[in-house]
Amino acid sequence: MIAFGTYEFVAHRQCYRPPVPSFPKLDDVWDALKAADLSTQAFDRALDAFPVRNVVGKLFARLDAVHSSGAEGSTTTFTDLMEYQTVLKRAPDVGDARQVEAAAVAFDDLALDSTEPITAIKRIHKRLFEHSTDQMKKEQAGRLKTYPNGTMDPDAANGIFHYCAPHSVEGALTEWRELTLGSDGKPELLRQALSHWMFEHIHPMNDGNGRIGRLLVPLLMKQKGALNNACAFLGESVYHDKDIYIEALKNARRSGDMLAWCRTFSFLVNQTARNNLERLRKLGELYEDWLSRAKPIRSHSVAHRLLPWILVTPRFTVRDATAFTALNGDRTTFAAINIAIARLRDIGIVELEGTARSNRLFGAKEVMSLFEVVGVRVPT
Ligand SMILES: Nc1ncnc2c1ncn2[C@@H]1O[C@H](COP(=O)(O)OP(=O)(O)OP(=O)(O)O)[C@@H](O)[C@H]1O
Numbered sequence: 001m002i003a004f005g006t007y008e009f010v011a012h013r014q015c016y017r018p019p020v021p022s023f024p025k026l027d028d029v030w031d032a033l034k035a036a037d038l039s040t041q042a043f044d045r046a047l048d049a050f051p052v053r054n055v056v057g058k059l060f061a062r063l064d065a066v067h068s069s070g071a072e073g074s075t076t077t078f079t080d081l082m083e084y085q086t087v088l089k090r091a092p093d094v095g096d097a098r099q100v101e102a103a104a105v106a107f108d109d110l111a112l113d114s115t116e117p118i119t120a121i122k123r124i125h126k127r128l129f130e131h132s133t134d135q136m137k138k139e140q141a142g143r144l145k146t147y148p149n150g151t152m153d154p155d156a157a158n159g160i161f162h163y164c165a166p167h168s169v170e171g172a173l174t175e176w177r178e179l180t181l182g183s184d185g186k187p188e189l190l191r192q193a194l195s196h197w198m199f200e201h202i203h204p205m206n207d208g209n210g211r212i213g214r215l216l217v218p219l220l221m222k223q224k225g226a227l228n229n230a231c232a233f234l235g236e237s238v239y240h241d242k243d244i245y246i247e248a249l250k251n252a253r254r255s256g257d258m259l260a261w262c263r264t265f266s267f268l269v270n271q272t273a274r275n276n277l278e279r280l281r282k283l284g285e286l287y288e289d290w291l292s293r294a295k296p297i298r299s300h301s302v303a304h305r306l307l308p309w310i311l312v313t314p315r316f317t318v319r320d321a322t323a324f325t326a327l328n329g330d331r332t333t334f335a336a337i338n339i340a341i342a343r344l345r346d347i348g349i350v351e352l353e354g355t356a357r358s359n360r361l362f363g364a365k366e367v368m369s370l371f372e373v374v375g376v377r378v379p380t
């Protein structure tokens with residue numbers, strides 16, 4: 001099947017070189033695209049209006065990292081990740097949690113600046129693999145692939161479809177960057193749909209291409225000014241509908257027709273944005289409720305200052321809370337924070353997790369229940 005794109009032989013392997021895909025007719029994709037656009041923009045505006053800063057980075061990008069990694073077989077849940085981020089650095093599978101956190105940290109790192117996209121993919125890859133226990137992956141962290149990589153495909157020769165040949169990656173990425181950064185008035189989400197398709201077919205790194213490609217979508221939508229926040233995620237939908245996502249990527253290659261892929265991509269982005277918008281709405285209601293429940297606590301208690309932080313840090317120890325207050329130049333003592341947390345426990349905002357007597361872990365279950373991934377391993 002050599003209908004679309006070209007093939008190059010590397011050590012008897014047929015490696016696919018994707019072309020720069022053409023935009024489908026706007027009329028044909030318009031309904032799906034418009035729906036995705038409206039949802040992401042509604043989510044973007046709601047984030048701007050939200051009373052607590054950086055919910056997108058602290059919660060939604062974390063959730064996306066859990067989903068996007070979960071789609072690739074990771075077992076770390078949102079609850080696990082929140083716990084791993086405390087001073088305890090604890091998780092059922094520490095190596096797995098570290099990788100999920102790395103995807104989230106890559107988001108933090110890149111959401112703030114306008115890194116050139118080829119540098120960005122190397123930076124994300126470095127974050128993902130620099131601490132890998134697999135020595136080869138660790139050495140390759142942040143570098144383009146040097147060996148052909150592929151995936152099972154019953155239609156391909158020998159049952160494996162090979163992505164872009166290593167020697168062609170730089171050239172293909174240069175074309176990809178031009179497509180990705182283009183600005184000729186085409187809808188940005190449509191451009192990023194095509195960019196994602198091309199990126200996954202180049203598959204420039206030895207591993208992590210799915211997670212990197214999905215992370216680029218929100219980052220580029222923000223960088224290109226289509227949204228204020230890097231919030232056009234698709235990890236959650238890919239996690240739930242991975243087969244549809246992969247089939248659509250494949251079918252577009254087989255037919256050369258980008259329409260169905262662009263519609264699927266729009267659907268995935270739309271679905272994730274709608275779910276996130278609903279989560280944010282509930283989070284806002286919860287915060288209002290917390291503020292009114294906390295009113296009886298004396299006004300100069302640090303408990304009030306902790307509330308917005310707990311909303312975006314729903315698992316923590318007293319040491320974490322002390323570090324947070326110190327960051328803001330506040331000299332509140334460990335003992336005073338302990339007392340404030342006890343007040344917040346009295347009104348049901350936080351609960352003690354587990355039975356440890358030192359380094360006690362606290363959690364805000366109401367936040368956690370909005371973000372925990374349904375269907376993934378039950379958190380321990
Ligand atoms: N047949 C295919 N054609 C094009 N792209 C594909 C195909 N199958 C998978 N992909 C893309 O490749 C990604 C998986 O690639 P890769 O392994 O490099 O990334 P990853 O994030 O490490 O995922 P994994 O943990 O599964 O290995 C998928 O998420 C998808 O985006």
Ligand SMILES: [Mg+2]
Pocket residue numbers: 072207208209
């Ligand atoms: Mg992989």
